[in-house]
Amino acid sequence: MNVLVQGAGALGGYFGGRMLEAGLDVSFFLREKRAAQLRKEGLKINSPEGNFETADVTIYTSVEEVKNIDLVILAVKGYHLDQVIPQVTAIVRQTGAFVLPLLNGVEQLDRLQEAVGSEKVLGGFASIMATLNEQGHVVHTSGNSAVKFGALHDGQVEICEQLEEVNRLVNTNLLREEDIKKHMWKKYIFITSFSGITSAMQLPAGFVVDNDASFTTARRVVYEMKLLAEMEGVAITDQEVEHMADKLKRFPKEATSSMHQDMRKGLPLEVEHLHGGAFRLAEKHGVTIPVIETLYGILKPYENGKIDGQV
Template sequence: MHIVVLGAGALGGYFGLRFQEAGAKVTFLVRQKRAEQLQKHGLAIRSPHGDVLREKINWETNPADVENPDVVLVSVKGYHLNGTLEQLHTLVNKGAYVLPVLNGIEHIHILQQEFGKEKIIGGLAFIIATLNNQGHVVHTGAFHELIFGPLCTEQEKVTSELESFSNKAVMKGERTANIMYELWKKYMFINAFSGITTAVQLPIGEIRKHKETFQIAIHLLQEMRELAGKYDVNLTDKDVTEAITKMEQFDAQATSSMHQDLRKGLPLELDHLHGGAIRLAKAQQLELIYTKIMYGIIKPFENRT
């Protein structure tokens, strides 16, 4: 199996290198600056699950030079998705399936409209990782999950092949028959956790000290559960309770990637995540009061670069 990783950021670098360890052919499709960094330093993982160093890896800067791709792993931020479409067209025309692991839901429909429903596999990832000055992946925390599954019957074979490599890889890979449920469950959690931490600009420990503030996060979870139901995905009381428990059990200094991006003055995935939820709700004539409030509070910080 030939897996193309679109970009070699922390998430793509981690899972791409783990797939290569497991015997898959992996090509990183990167910009010139990243290519020069890979040429000079190679790619490495520093992880509680074991370190990896590859001084030479396969990379390309032009999708036309990628031969016989089977799956393209797309892990860009939501606001960069449109910028990948031209490269993806080249790879899909060569026979590749697209496996996006973005947060949210809207991107699935966007990609299906662009490339056809049979070409877009459902996927999501759970990992905390960053790049150091050499462009190597620094993985912290115990989890490194990649969950994927077919969105139509034509994808059964390719997702089964992907499962065989993920089972051999140093990761928690899972092929599921109900990927939309998994996507919505994560979307529910991400919108609540990123919304509350970014809006008040505090880690979760400080938020937990104030029950009135933490309650807003719970309201966000409940709104997202209701929205999922409008799209025929049944998130349960247990799912909501598990999300609350996760926020209660996080380290006091834990915060969301959106809050981290705000601290760094980087663009935020606000429109992709909360804006997307508001648009999906509007299409179902549903009002998301707390989500709209989070959106309005965070909006001034969305693009400060």
């Protein structure tokens, strides 16, 4: 199986690197700036799961260069989706590849299915705490990592079986799920709460759970997201929701969300893709989500990164 990873930030760099480490045929499609950095520094991963580095990385920066690809792993931020859809469309058209998007949220499925066809877009997401350092090396800070994926169309069973086989080779987890859409929603519910509260407070998890008012806010986000999931035909039990809320309490006190990390660095935020997406679903179904709407309003000014004049 020939895999093209589109994007080599912490997410794409980590999982693409783990597949390279296992000897799989993996290449990267990147913007020029990141491509130049990767050519200079190589791909380096620092991780509790084991370090890895290689200078032997195949990189493409133009669609015309891409040939013989079976699977595109889309590992970009939500705010880059509009930019990459034309590239993904062209790559699928000339290679016939399937697409596995690892973006948070759910809106990307409809967008990509409209662009390349519903039979080409798998469901999936990633779970990892990682960032890039100044040299562009991947720094994985948690003790585990996983990509969960699954078929959304009968024609995707074979490619899912092939990817499932890869799991035994790689130093991470590539896990196939039968009800992948429900798993995507569970991730969306949790990350909307966790990223929203840590970014709005500009504090890590320990401060959220140590203050009843802060934890109550995070918990209410989870229940508002549960309502949206049900409106979209995805059943989430109260027990599952409580488990998501209590997950905050099990994090190390210094743990925080990738959105909060981006905010501290003055980088763009996925607020429109996550909280904005939830707001659009609420409008679609005629329901109110006041806590998410409040977090959306607080974070929206930081959407494009550091605000001029702010420390």
